[in-house]
Amino acid sequence: MILDLNYEEICEYVKNLGQPAYRAKQLYEALTLGKTLEEVTNLPKDFKEKIAKDYPEYEVVASLESRDGTRKVALKFPDGSIVESVLLKYKYGNTVCVSTQVGCRMGCKFCASTIGGLKRNLTPGEILAQVIYFNKVFGGTLKERKVTNVVLMGCGEPLDNYENVTKFLRLVSAEQGLNISQRNISLSTCGLVPNIYKLADGGFSVTLTISLHAPNDEMRKTIMPVANAYRIEEILKACRYYFEKTGRRICFEYSLIEGFNDTDKAISELATLLKGLPCHINLIPLNSVKEKHLSGTPRKNAYKIAEKLTQMGLSATIRRTMGEDIEGACGQLRNRIGGENDQ
Numbered sequence: 001m002i003l004d005l006n007y008e009e010i011c012e013y014v015k016n017l018g019q020p021a022y023r024a025k026q027l028y029e030a031l032t033l034g035k036t037l038e039e040v041t042n043l044p045k046d047f048k049e050k051i052a053k054d055y056p057e058y059e060v061v062a063s064l065e066s067r068d069g070t071r072k073v074a075l076k077f078p079d080g081s082i083v084e085s086v087l088l089k090y091k092y093g094n095t096v097c098v099s100t101q102v103g104c105r106m107g108c109k110f111c112a113s114t115i116g117g118l119k120r121n122l123t124p125g126e127i128l129a130q131v132i133y134f135n136k137v138f139g140g141t142l143k144e145r146k147v148t149n150v151v152l153m154g155c156g157e158p159l160d161n162y163e164n165v166t167k168f169l170r171l172v173s174a175e176q177g178l179n180i181s182q183r184n185i186s187l188s189t190c191g192l193v194p195n196i197y198k199l200a201d202g203g204f205s206v207t208l209t210i211s212l213h214a215p216n217d218e219m220r221k222t223i224m225p226v227a228n229a230y231r232i233e234e235i236l237k238a239c240r241y242y243f244e245k246t247g248r249r250i251c252f253e254y255s256l257i258e259g260f261n262d263t264d265k266a267i268s269e270l271a272t273l274l275k276g277l278p279c280h281i282n283l284i285p286l287n288s289v290k291e292k293h294l295s296g297t298p299r300k301n302a303y304k305i306a307e308k309l310t311q312m313g314l315s316a317t318i319r320r321t322m323g324e325d326i327e328g329a330c331g332q333l334r335n336r337i338g339g340e341n342d343q
Helices: 007-016 022-032 046-053 123-138 158-172 193-201 216-223 232-246 263-276 299-309
Strands: 059-065 073-077 082-090 094-097 101-103 117-123 149-152 185-189 209-211 250-256 281-287 315-316
Touching: 007 022, 073 123, 082 123, 094 123, 101 193, 117 158, 117 216, 123 158, 149 158, 158 185, 158 193, 185 193, 193 232, 232 250, 263 281, 263 299, 281 299, 299 315
Parallel strands: 094 149, 149 185, 185 209, 209 250, 250 281, 281 315
Antiparallel strands: 059 073, 073 082, 082 094, 101 117
C-alpha cells in the first residue's frame, strides 16, 4: 500500500512508473488528504489505473458519537480486519486515538483489546489512515489540520509492532504531510523494555506513557502477564534513559481498580516508587469491560487519591472519561464494533 511510503519513497514509486516528478507531490497530497482515487482529479486516468492496486482502501463499517462529542469509527481493511479509532474533542484541539494492531497479545486482565488475542500488526499506512480519516471528516487540509494530537492508546501494544509504529511516527510528523509535532504524540506501552531503549535511541520526541497499574511486581503479575518478563525496576531504568535522551517527562497510567490497587498502602507504595522521577501520573478510574468483571474506583475516591499523591510531592491528575457510552474510553477498544463477533 502506497500510504506506507514516505515522500522520498513516493517519488521513487512514481519514477518507476515512468511519470514526471511533479506527479509525486500530487499523489502524496491526495493520499495525505484521504482522497479516494475517484476524488483525485489532477492525475491522468492511465496513471490512476496503474496505482489502483496499491492505493489505500478501507471501509467505514460503523461510526458512533458519544453524548460528550467523542466519535468512534470502525475501519475495515481489504483482508477483513477491523480496527477501532476514536476522536476526542478538547478545548486545545482534536486528539485521535489510534490502534496499532488488530487485537493484542499482552493479555492485560482489564482491557478489551486483548480479548481474542493478536490477529496481525497494522502497517504504517493503516495506522496513518486513522488520523487521515478524521482530519478529512472534519474538513482538515494540509495548511489547516483538524487533528492536533495523536495518542497510540487504541487496540494493540505499539512497541510490539515497533518497526511499523516508528515509521508511522515519521510519516505523521513529516513536514510535507500532516506535520503533527512528535511533541503532540503520546505512545503508550505496557513496558517492553528493549524497545523503550530503541525508541530512545531512534531520535523520537514523543511522550512515553507507561501502563503501570500496580505499585509492585507481585500485584502487577496478577493483572498484566508482561510483568513476568519485565520487572518494574527494569522499566523505570529504561524510562530514566528515555528522559535522559529526549528530555521528555514520562507519563504513568494507573487504572484504579476498586479494592485492588486503590488502597492507602498501594498508593503510598506507588508514591515511593516514582518519587524523584520526572513524571506525571495519570489516574484512570477503570472503565467497564463486560467480559472482565472488574470494578473501577468511584470517581470521588479517585480525586482523594490524586490529592494524596500531590501532597506526597508527585504530579497527578484524573483522566477525563470520554466516550464510555460508546465503548470508546480507555481500555474499551477492540477489533469489532456494534456487537459483531471479533474479526
